[in-house]
Amino acid sequence: MSTHGPGGPTDTPRPAPTEGDLAAAAGRALVEFWGTRGSIPTPGSATQRYGGNSSCVALDFGGELFICDAGTGIRALGVELARNAAAAPVRAHLFFSHSHWDHIQGFPFFTPAYDPRSRITVYGNHAGPGCMYDLLSGQMQAQYFPVSFRDLGAVITRGELGEAEGSLDEGVDEAEAPTARAAMATVGLGRLAGADEALHREGVEINGVRVRIFRGRHPGGSIAYRFEHQGLSVVYSTDNELDAVLLNHHESLRDLDRMRKAPLEFVDFAYGADLLIGDAQYTDQEYPRRAGWGHARANTLVDLAVQAEVKRLSLYHHDPLQTDVLVDQKVEEARARAIRHGETQLEVSGARERVQLRLR
Ligand SMILES: [Zn+2]
Numbered sequence: 165m166s167t168h169g170p171g172g173p174t175d176t177p178r179p180a181p182t183e184g185d186l187a188a189a190a191g192r193a194l195v196e197f198w199g200t201r202g203s204i205p206t207p208g209s210a211t212q213r214y215g216g217n218s219s220c221v222a223l224d225f226g227g228e229l230f231i232c233d234a235g236t237g238i239r240a241l242g243v244e245l246a247r248n249a250a251a252a253p254v255r256a257h258l259f260f261s262h263s264h265w266d267h268i269q270g271f272p273f274f275t276p277a278y279d280p281r282s283r284i285t286v287y288g289n290h291a292g293p294g295c296m297y298d299l300l301s302g303q304m305q306a307q308y309f310p311v312s313f314r315d316l317g318a319v320i321t322r323g324e325l326g327e328a329e330g331s332l333d334e335g336v337d338e339a340e341a342p343t344a345r346a347a348m349a350t351v352g353l354g355r356l357a358g359a360d361e362a363l364h365r366e367g368v369e370i371n372g373v374r375v376r377i378f379r380g381r382h383p384g385g386s387i388a389y390r391f392e393h394q395g396l397s398v399v400y401s402t403d404n405e406l407d408a409v410l411l412n413h414h415e416s417l418r419d420l421d422r423m424r425k426a427p428l429e430f431v432d433f434a435y436g437a438d439l440l441i442g443d444a445q446y447t448d449q450e451y452p453r454r455a456g457w458g459h460a461r462a463n464t465l466v467d468l469a470v471q472a473e474v475k476r477l478s479l480y481h482h483d484p485l486q487t488d489v490l491v492d493q494k495v496e497e498a499r500a501r502a503i504r505h506g507e508t509q510l511e512v513s514g515a516r517e518r519v520q521l522r523l524r
């Protein structure tokens with residue numbers, strides 16, 4: 165992980181970590197964005213600040229490296245990891261939200277995958293044929309790429325995830341959700357309460373980090389992850405059209421100012437997160453022409469964050485048509501909305517490439 169000051173990223177090589185550095189790493193939790201763009205890379209001067217690389221976020225929990233998605237942003241992360249590999253060979257857990265191009269395309273350019281000393285565990289959609297591992301190797305067939313997956317030097321293994329805690333795959337119609345709405349009325353816009361609260365919330369433990377999953381709403385499916393480490397939690401939920409499953413779906417399209425009620429199980433999944441990184445591809449104005457494409461309105465993510473009492477919100481997976489100026493506007497609108505909902509503590513920012521967030 166790099167250590168960028170407020171002035172922004174630099175490409176200056178840094179010395180390999182010492183034993184003291186490794187000891188200091190034990191309690192830390194860092195998040196670094198390597199690709200924040202949705203759908204397709206968008207290099208160019210108009211996207212320089214937020215970045216043009218597609219989805220990739222690195223999470224460092226006490227020295228354990230967890231990477232979410234392998235969009236083109238993972239290339240530069242790999243270059244940085246390779247610089248330090250002489251002292252500490254790369255050991256990474258790679259979590260995929262799904263296999264659309266903007267989430268896998270950078271993998272063949274991930275330098276540590278070519279180093280026989282690297283250990284990479286891949287997690288993602290379902291086991292068996294069509295699992296993430298197979299799809300990653302599929303995109304390296306000779307028709308698409310000059311080097312085959314078999315020729316990668318690293319030890320690459322399949323990782324196991326537990327059962328998903330829920331799914332947004334099925335829409336919730338306003339008229340057909342009396343139970344959910346009644347529950348909402350009972351507990352307000354907060355977390356789902358009850359004796360069976362802890363059911364399905366176990367997830368799996370990976371090197372001291374608890375990982376829980378929830379299925380998102382996206383063509384072909386997607387997975388949202390919740391990582392918990394020493395009392396801190398980060399939720400990564402991209403390519404997830406929350407708007408399609410809102411409890412007050414129709415109302416949310418008619419009255420844009422009204423609180424958009426997210427399904428309670430998903431509110432519960434995101435509840436109390438120290439950081440929520442979420443699909444915020446569209447503005448309210450852009451969304452109607454793109455409904456059903458699998459992405460959310462930024463303002464809807466704000467409402468989820470408010471309901472789930474999240475501490476920090478990072479708007480992620482920016483639309484390719486959004487310049488830095490337009491993303492700025494989207495972020496400002498999101499901040500104003502949080503405040504209108506009475507949420508003055510929620511920290512809202514736009515995910516920016518090569519920017520690091522320190523959670524501890
Ligand atoms: Zn995507």
Ligand SMILES: [Zn+2]
Nearest residue numbers: 262264382403
């Ligand atoms: Zn997608």
